[in-house]
Amino acid sequence: MTDVHTKALSLTGRDAYQALSARRWIVLLMLVVGVCIALVGDLSTGPASYSLGDVVRTLVLPAKADAQMRVIVWSIRMPSALMGVVVGMALAIGGAQMQTILNNPLASPFTLGISAGASFGAALALAFGVALIPVAGDYIVAANAFVVAMATAFLIHLASLRRGASIQMIVLLGIALVFSFNTALAITQYFAAEQAVAAIVFWTMGSLTKATWPKLAITAIVVGVTLPVFLRRRWQLTALRLGEARAASFGIPVRRLRLETLILVSLLSAIPVAFVGTIGFIGLVGPHIARMMVGEDQRFLLPASALTGALIMSSSSILTKILVPGAVLPIGIVTSAIGLPVFLYLILRSGRDIW
Amino acid sequence: MLSTHHLGASFGSRQVLRDVTLPPCHGGEVVAVIGPNAAGKSTLFRRLAAILPGPGECRLEGVRDPDRAVAYMPQDQTASAVLTVFESVLLARKQVSGWRLEKSDLMAVDQALAALDMSDLANEILSELSGGQRQLVGLAQCLVREPQVLLLDEPTSALDMHRQLEAMRQVRRLAHDDGMLVLIALHHLDLALKFADKVAILYDGTLHDFGTAAGVLTPENLAATFRIRARVESCSQGKPHLIVDDAI
Amino acid sequence: MTEHRSLLHAAVITLVLIALLPTAAFAVEPGLTQTQAPVTLTDIAGRQVTLHAPVKRMLLGEGRQLYLIASLEPRNPLAHVVAWRTDLIAADPATYAQYLKVFPELAKLPSFRGQEDSLIDIESAIIQKPDVVLLNLEAMQANKDANYIEKLAALNIPVVYVDFRHRPLENTEPTIRLLGKIMGREARAEEIIAFRRQAMAAVANVLAAKQPKRANVFVERIGGYSQDCCLSFGAENFGKYVELAGGHNIGSDIIPSTFGQINPEQVIVADPAHVVVTSADWQAYVPGGHWIPLGPGADPRLTRKKLEWFTTRDAYTGIAAKKTQNFHGIWHQFYNSPYEFFAVQQLAKWFHPDLFADLDPNATFAEYHRRFLPIDYRPGYSVSLSDSQQ
Numbered sequence: 001m002t003d004v005h006t007k008a009l010s011l012t013g014r015d016a017y018q019a020l021s022a023r024r025w026i027v028l029l030m031l032v033v034g035v036c037i038a039l040v041g042d043l044s045t046g047p048a049s050y051s052l053g054d055v056v057r058t059l060v061l062p063a064k065a066d067a068q069m070r071v072i073v074w075s076i077r078m079p080s081a082l083m084g085v086v087v088g089m090a091l092a093i094g095g096a097q098m099q100t101i102l103n104n105p106l107a108s109p110f111t112l113g114i115s116a117g118a119s120f121g122a123a124l125a126l127a128f129g130v131a132l133i134p135v136a137g138d139y140i141v142a143a144n145a146f147v148v149a150m151a152t153a154f155l156i157h158l159a160s161l162r163r164g165a166s167i168q169m170i171v172l173l174g175i176a177l178v179f180s181f182n183t184a185l186a187i188t189q190y191f192a193a194e195q196a197v198a199a200i201v202f203w204t205m206g207s208l209t210k211a212t213w214p215k216l217a218i219t220a221i222v223v224g225v226t227l228p229v230f231l232r233r234r235w236q237l238t239a240l241r242l243g244e245a246r247a248a249s250f251g252i253p254v255r256r257l258r259l260e261t262l263i264l265v266s267l268l269s270a271i272p273v274a275f276v277g278t279i280g281f282i283g284l285v286g287p288h289i290a291r292m293m294v295g296e297d298q299r300f301l302l303p304a305s306a307l308t309g310a311l312i313m314s315s316s317s318i319l320t321k322i323l324v325p326g327a328v329l330p331i332g333i334v335t336s337a338i339g340l341p342v343f344l345y346l347i348l349r350s351g352r353d354i355w
Numbered sequence: 356m357l358s359t360h361h362l363g364a365s366f367g368s369r370q371v372l373r374d375v376t377l378p379p380c381h382g383g384e385v386v387a388v389i390g391p392n393a394a395g396k397s398t399l400f401r402r403l404a405a406i407l408p409g410p411g412e413c414r415l416e417g418v419r420d421p422d423r424a425v426a427y428m429p430q431d432q433t434a435s436a437v438l439t440v441f442e443s444v445l446l447a448r449k450q451v452s453g454w455r456l457e458k459s460d461l462m463a464v465d466q467a468l469a470a471l472d473m474s475d476l477a478n479e480i481l482s483e484l485s486g487g488q489r490q491l492v493g494l495a496q497c498l499v500r501e502p503q504v505l506l507l508d509e510p511t512s513a514l515d516m517h518r519q520l521e522a523m524r525q526v527r528r529l530a531h532d533d534g535m536l537v538l539i540a541l542h543h544l545d546l547a548l549k550f551a552d553k554v555a556i557l558y559d560g561t562l563h564d565f566g567t568a569a570g571v572l573t574p575e576n577l578a579a580t581f582r583i584r585a586r587v588e589s590c591s592q593g594k595p596h597l598i599v600d601d602a603i
Numbered sequence: 604m605t606e607h608r609s610l611l612h613a614a615v616i617t618l619v620l621i622a623l624l625p626t627a628a629f630a631v632e633p634g635l636t637q638t639q640a641p642v643t644l645t646d647i648a649g650r651q652v653t654l655h656a657p658v659k660r661m662l663l664g665e666g667r668q669l670y671l672i673a674s675l676e677p678r679n680p681l682a683h684v685v686a687w688r689t690d691l692i693a694a695d696p697a698t699y700a701q702y703l704k705v706f707p708e709l710a711k712l713p714s715f716r717g718q719e720d721s722l723i724d725i726e727s728a729i730i731q732k733p734d735v736v737l738l739n740l741e742a743m744q745a746n747k748d749a750n751y752i753e754k755l756a757a758l759n760i761p762v763v764y765v766d767f768r769h770r771p772l773e774n775t776e777p778t779i780r781l782l783g784k785i786m787g788r789e790a791r792a793e794e795i796i797a798f799r800r801q802a803m804a805a806v807a808n809v810l811a812a813k814q815p816k817r818a819n820v821f822v823e824r825i826g827g828y829s830q831d832c833c834l835s836f837g838a839e840n841f842g843k844y845v846e847l848a849g850g851h852n853i854g855s856d857i858i859p860s861t862f863g864q865i866n867p868e869q870v871i872v873a874d875p876a877h878v879v880v881t882s883a884d885w886q887a888y889v890p891g892g893h894w895i896p897l898g899p900g901a902d903p904r905l906t907r908k909k910l911e912w913f914t915t916r917d918a919y920t921g922i923a924a925k926k927t928q929n930f931h932g933i934w935h936q937f938y939n940s941p942y943e944f945f946a947v948q949q950l951a952k953w954f955h956p957d958l959f960a961d962l963d964p965n966a967t968f969a970e971y972h973r974r975f976l977p978i979d980y981r982p983g984y985s986v987s988l989s990d991s992q993q
Contacts, residue, residue, distance in 0.1 A: 013468055013477035014461045017441045020478075047869035068871060071920040076867050126829070129888040136891065138830060191716075193694050196888065198862060199829055209831055209867070235449040242443065243434035246493075248406045249427045250450040296437040297446075299456075321866070326857040328864035 024294045024304075031307035035085065038314030042081040045321045048072050083211035084313040084331075086219045087272040088282055092309025093223070094268035095283030096290070096301060097230065100240055101258045101265075102167050105346075108283035109269030112156060112170075113177025114149045115280070118273040120181045120188070121148030123200045127192035141203070142215075145274035152177060153266030157259060205330030206277035208317055215275040222271050226264045227302065234298035237261070241296055279332045281339025282309045288346050312338065356381050357403070357504055357536055362411035364398050371398045372409070373560045380553065382417075382503060382534045385527055387541050387551035387568070391581055394557040396540040397430055400506045403538070418503050423451045426502035430509050430540075432489045435482035440492055443481055444468065447496035467499040471525060486513035494522070498529070505529065507539040511546070519543070523550045544597050548572065548587065556580055569595065578603055644784055647740055647774050648764040654735050657787025659683050662733035664723050664742065666691025668765065669702065670941055671779060674795055675788045677977040681706055683786070685731040686713040688723065695936050697884065697898040701978045725751060733760055735785060740766035740774070767941045772843060775799070775941050795975055802944040802967050803847070806951040809958050810849045818876035818954060820850035821924075823913070824862065825935060826880035827894030832867045832918045840938050841881060841946070848950035849958075850877060867918035876923045877954060880913050881935040897934040901983025906932060910986055927989065929953070934984040942968070949985050956989075 044055045050069060058065040058073045065073075095108040109115050121144035124130045135143045159173050185204075189197050230237065236257055239247045248254050269283065290304035316334040323329055358379040364372040372395045380386050388396050401407040404427035418424040438446070444464045452460055468474045471491050476484070484492065490513050497505055507526070511519045527550050530537045541547050547554050547568055554571040556563040558580040564571045569587065577585045584600040639655040646652055661684050663669060669691060673680040692699050703709050713731060715724040728736055736755060738746065743764060746752060752762050765781060766774040776796050783792020822841050824834040836842040837858035845852040853873045857865055884896035895909040896902075910932045919925055931953050937946040948964035965982050972980035 013441055013465045013474055016478050017439075017445070017461065017464075020439070047866055048872045068921045071917060072868050072871060075917045075920075076871075126888070129890060131890075138892070140889070141829075193690075195825055195828065202831075202864070207831070207864075209864070212830075232454065235446060235454075238438075239446050239450065241434075241436040241438070242446070243431065245429045245431050246434055246496075249404065249429045250447060250496075251406075251422070252450065291437055295439075295442070297442055326866055326869040327859075328866050 021300075024297075024300045027293050028300065028303055028307065031304060031311065035307055035310045035314065038311055038318065039081055039085060042084065042314050042317050043073060043077050045318050046072065046077055047321075047326050079211040079213055079216055080208040081314070081317065083216050083219070083276065084208050084317045085310040086216060086223055087208075087276055087279065088286070088309035088311070088313030089306040090219060090223050090268045090272045090309075091279065091282040092286030092290070092305040092312075093227065093230070093302060094265045095309075096287035096305040097237070097261050097265045097268075098283070099287055100237055100298075101261045102170060103241065103243070104167060104171050105288070106284070107171060107174075109265070109273070110278075110280050110283055111178065112152075112174030113181060114152050114266065114269045115273050115278045116178045116181035116185070117152035118145035118149040118270060119200075119204045119278050120184045121145040122203050122274075122277070123185050123188045123192075126199045126203065127188050127196040142274040146270050149270030149273060150266055152181075153262060153270070157262050160258065160262075161255075202330060203277045204332070206279035206332030206335075207328060207330045208276055209328055210276050219271055219275060222267055223306075226268055227306070229264060230261075230298070230302055233257070233261075234302070238296060238298045238301075277330070277332065279313075280336050281343065282312055282335055285339045285342050285346075286312060289342070356416045357538075358414050359403070360412045360414070362399070362402055362409070362413060364395075364402050364407055364409035371395050371560055372402065375399060375411070375557075375560075375562045377555065377562065378565060380536055380538070382536045383530055384536055384552045385530045385550055386536070386538045386553045386555060387547035388538055388555045388557060389541055389544060389547055390557035390563075394580075395560040396557055397508050398560075399557065400427060400429075400508050400538070400540065403427075403504075404506055415504070423500065424503045425506060426497035426500045426504070427506040428493045428497045428508060428510055430512075432486070432493045432513075435484075435489075438481050439478050440468070440473065440481065440484070440495075441477040443492060444495045444499050448499040451500050463499050463501070464495075467495045470498060471495055472521070487515065487518060490514060491518075491522070494525075503535055505535050505537045505539075507537065509540050509542060512542060519546065526550065544572065548595055548597055572597065642784065644763075644781065646764045646781060647766045647778060648743055650764065652761050652763055654761040654763070654785065656785045657683075658734040658785050660685045660732060660734045661786075662723075662728055662731055662736045663687035664736060664738035666699075667695070667768075667940060668737055670698075671765075671767070671782055672786075673702070673977055674779075674941075674975040675782055675786055675791055677975060680977065681708060681712065684712065685733055686715065686727065689714045689716050694939070696887075697900075698936070701899055701981075705977050723751075725749075725754060728755070729758060729760070736760060736762045737782075738762055738764055740764050740769050768939050771840070771941070771943055772847075775943075779941070791975075798971060798974070799944050802948060802971075805962060805967075806848060806947055806959070810951070810955075813955075813958055815849055815955055815958060817849060817851040819853055819873050819923075820845045820877045820879060820954070821853050821865075821870050821873065821875040823878060823880045825894075826882045826913060826932075827892050827909070828882075828885055828889060831864065832916060833865045833870055835863060835865050836938075837861050837863060841879075844937075844943055844946050844950055845879070847947045848954055850950065850954045867916075870918045871920060871922060874922050876927070877929045877931065878913065878919060878922075878924045879950065879953075880910065880930070880932045881938065882909075882932055883935045895932045895986065897932055897984060897986065898936070899983055900981040901986075903983065903986060906983070906986040907988065910988060914988070929987075929989045931987040931989065932985060937984075942971070945971075945984065953987060953989060 044050065044052050054069065055073060058069050062070050062074060091109065098107040098109065098112065099105060121132065122141045125141040125144045131140045132144045132147045156170060156173060160170050189200055236252050239250055239252055244254055286309035287305040290301055290308045294300035294304045312335065316331050316338060319334050320329040320331050356379050359375055359377040362372060362375040390396055402409055403413055404425055415421055415424060441464060444467055445460060448460050448463055468477055471494060473491050473495060476488060490510055494510055511522050514522060523546055526537050526539060529535045551568050553566065554568045555565045556571055556576060563580050564576055572587050574586050577583055582603045584603055585597055587595050587597055590596050639657065641653055642656040643651060643653045663684060666688050669680065669687065672684065715727045755762055765778040767778050779792050779795055783789045822836050822845060824836055835854035835858060836852065837860055838855040839861040842852040842855045853875060854865060857869065880895060882895040883898055885892060885894045893912050895906050897906055910930055914925060914930055924930060933946060933949060937943055945964055945968045948962055948967055952959045952962050952964060969980040972978065
């Protein structure tokens with residue numbers, strides 16, 4: 001091989017990579033635009049039919065707007081719309097990292113029992129007023145959900161520490177936990193009063209109407225803190241997808257990395273669930289769609305997952321308002337209705353570029 | 356320069372490696388590590404790469420950066436992900452070169468691919484490669500880290516004859532021209548004979564013998580460790596070859 | 604020899620007579636109960652049921668059936684109840700406490716657990732040897748699936764379906780009549796029905812005559828139980844009560860079934876002139892929550908104060924009800940009891956104070972208690988911030 005020849009080919013490898021990266025940046029940009037459009041759409045949809053111009057004016061100059069419009073846009077629509085974006089991000093990032101550290105395309109906070117645990121915790125509060133940690137009355141449900149969700153994540157971590165614990169074992173444990181918590185939930189519902197049962201059922205279907213500014217702040221902070229931590233570790237995390245042996249051969253402390261990531265993922269899953277109830281499929285489907293668009297490199301996969309999750313949530317929120325005008329349709333129903341066909345498509349598709 | 360003292364390792368209650376004391380190996384050498392199945396070759400490499408704990412000591416002297424000096428290529432190269440060859444080699448590079456993506460990283464990847472004649476595979480997705488191609492990717496992932504000690508665990512088992520010889524030639528070049536110390540686990544004793552400067556035979560977790568290829572590949576050693584009746588003889592062109600008569 | 608035989612005869616006859624005495628005692632039963640006779644009637648589900656009336660051993664498939672039983676037999680409602688389901692104790696502790704005070708033996712009544720509309724424990728039912736099992740209409744499908752009717756019929760235990768919750772306005776009256784028949788209290792049943800009719804007519808007649816405009820009303824269901832806004836009723840239950848009281852329930856247009864949740868924005872858009880919050884003492888479920896502790900014997904100052912919090916809800920910004928302070932609170936359990944006439948009267952008085960200036964719902968309810976119930980009336984079932992105070 002002559003030097004000239006070598007030089008020509010190296011140019012191709014590097015340039016091709018840079019061209020690929022440029023395409024991916026464009027995809028990210030389009031996702032950002034998409035989320036912005038969906039957000040504005042979410043803010044403009046609602047029983048009070050305000051025009052887009054009115055909404056934008058109220059957003060930009062709140063002091064000059066009509067009092068009722070201001071309250072509706074800022075106090076009612078805004079927290080719920082922003083919560084949708086933030087929760088979508090949290091769930092999708094959590095799902096992406098769970099799939100990464102467990103090297104399993106079916107891993108998500110839903111499938112590992114964290115959401116089911118949260119539902120059970122919430123049910124305890126709604127049915128019996130049981131508070132697992134002493135907090136103000138308003139926050140009992142959320143606190144319970146959070147505590148049980150974190151405990152579940154901790155259980156999964158303990159199991160993964162056992163000698164000979166394979167990834168398959170962890171995933172199976174997660175499934176067992178889902179069944180266990182669902183049973184516990186059924187038992188709770190059996191003993192609960194009628195109104196409590198209705199409240200529990202509604203909670204397990206998830207709803208952005210539970211959003212308040214403090215909840216939004218907490219969730220946003222969690223996302224804002226974990227995302228940079230993940231981005232800092234992006235090369236190590238991406239390497240995990242090459243398999244435990246290969247990653248270890250790179251000198252990556254695989255066990256420790258998994259533990260730290262699991263803790264952060266638990267936070268990312270437990271907090272949104274505690275605040276808005278269980279919302280399924282975002283953590284599973286969001287990362288897969290993102291992966292199809294930008295590949296496995298965490299530099300792109302993380303932001304793309306977050307944005308995809310946010311986009312799905314925002315769009316679902318708009319749909320819930322259009323499908324049943326005036327009433328509140330739990331958003332979990334819509335995300336499942338959208339997510340399930342996509343999920344089935346992913347499973348049945350035999351292409352190579354999805355996992 | 357690498358040497359070990361009483362290196363050991365165990366899985367649970369099973370002692371897989373016992374008291375392995377390697378005499379000093381220097382940069383510029385190709386050291387073949389041979390032995391029958393379950394002799395402990397992979398375990399030895401994992402001990403040397405410091406990813407498996409155990410008793411004994413592995414001494415590394417004269418290296419620029421002890422943390423980055425050793426690159427280990429494991430035997431299992433079956434993993435696949437939605438990454439291009441370029442990306443996966445870049446991934447290996449970024450484990451040692453800091454958080455930001457620099458131009459030097461991209462160039463290093465190109466060079467590593469070119470060194471292995473893989474530049475045309477740069478844009479292929481990992482999951483679409485053949486077994487042999489994946490092994491080359493694994494090798495590239497080691498080279499791109501610019502190590503001083505290379506631990507290759509059976510890197511040629513899935514390659515065809517031509518590629519095996521090409522790869523071994525590369526390995527020898529890396530050692531003799533670039534000054535790397537290459538420890539390579541091999542099944543094909545002939546390759547050891549052809550390309551290795553030193554040979555270590557592992558048997559049942561211990562170091563059975565160490566020395567030049569001719570000195571180690573004796574009929575006695577081969578009978579004791581591989582349980583075959585074999586001998587090394589020169590062919591009509593005067594090159595030494597291993598002739599295997601029978602299993603014992 | 605014959606003397607001995609006669610003595611023997613006399614002894615045998617005496618013994619036999621002594622043995623027959625208890626039987627004779629049974630034949631003539633002292634006390635209130637009349638002799639039983641077979642009766643065929645049609646229950647609320649339209650089934651033909653034959654049983655021995657008046658029944659002596661009733662099994663209540665739902666605790667709340669006690670309210671009606673007590674209305675029909677206030678002196679000793681438990682005389683003919685052999686077992687009941689414990690749902691009342693958890694669902695309406697305030698009323699249960701009232702009954703317990705007057706009838707402490709209620710605590711020892713054989714009971715079985717479970718939801719109102721789930722299956723009763725059939726074994727517990729059978730061992731009590733009831734004359735009749737009273738089941739809620741909502742449980743019908745589950746019972747059909749489990750073949751309970753057939754199983755009980757095999758033991759000659761008839762099942763009667765009643766209802767005062769599923770479609771209270773249609774079924775409560777026939778239920779009362781039905782119960783009156785099987786308890787041998789038909790006259791009293793008619794009295795109760797007449798009272799209820801009159802109470803409802805007091806509202807309906809005035810509305811029919813005056814035809815006032817129907818204001819928009821928002822009913823906030825279980826206010827203070829959860830943080831969500833804004834739970835409400837569809838066209839049934841409280842939604843229906845609002846219509847009967849001369850208002851227009853916003854939820855009726857939006858919520859497809861009986862219970863649901865409305866977007867807070869929608870409430871603002873509908874601009875209700877009245878907000879009715881249904882609530883109760885839920886300290887056990889939501890300690891320190893915003894619920895209003897309405898119910899028998901509630902403290903009016905406390906309930907008023909807790910009602911005031913609801914005016915600060917985002918969902919009520921700028922609505923007509925806020926300007927006129929037409930915020931009202933009412934005991935949530937009216938959604939599930941045979942006393943909806945009180946709710947309708949109270950709602951009517953709030954919605955059209957000028958038309959119903961002479962109507963006194965509290966007095967109506969007090970009279971009902973006096974005439975038909977074994978417990979005293981203790982006001983506290985409603986509260987309002989509007990000028991026409993209760």
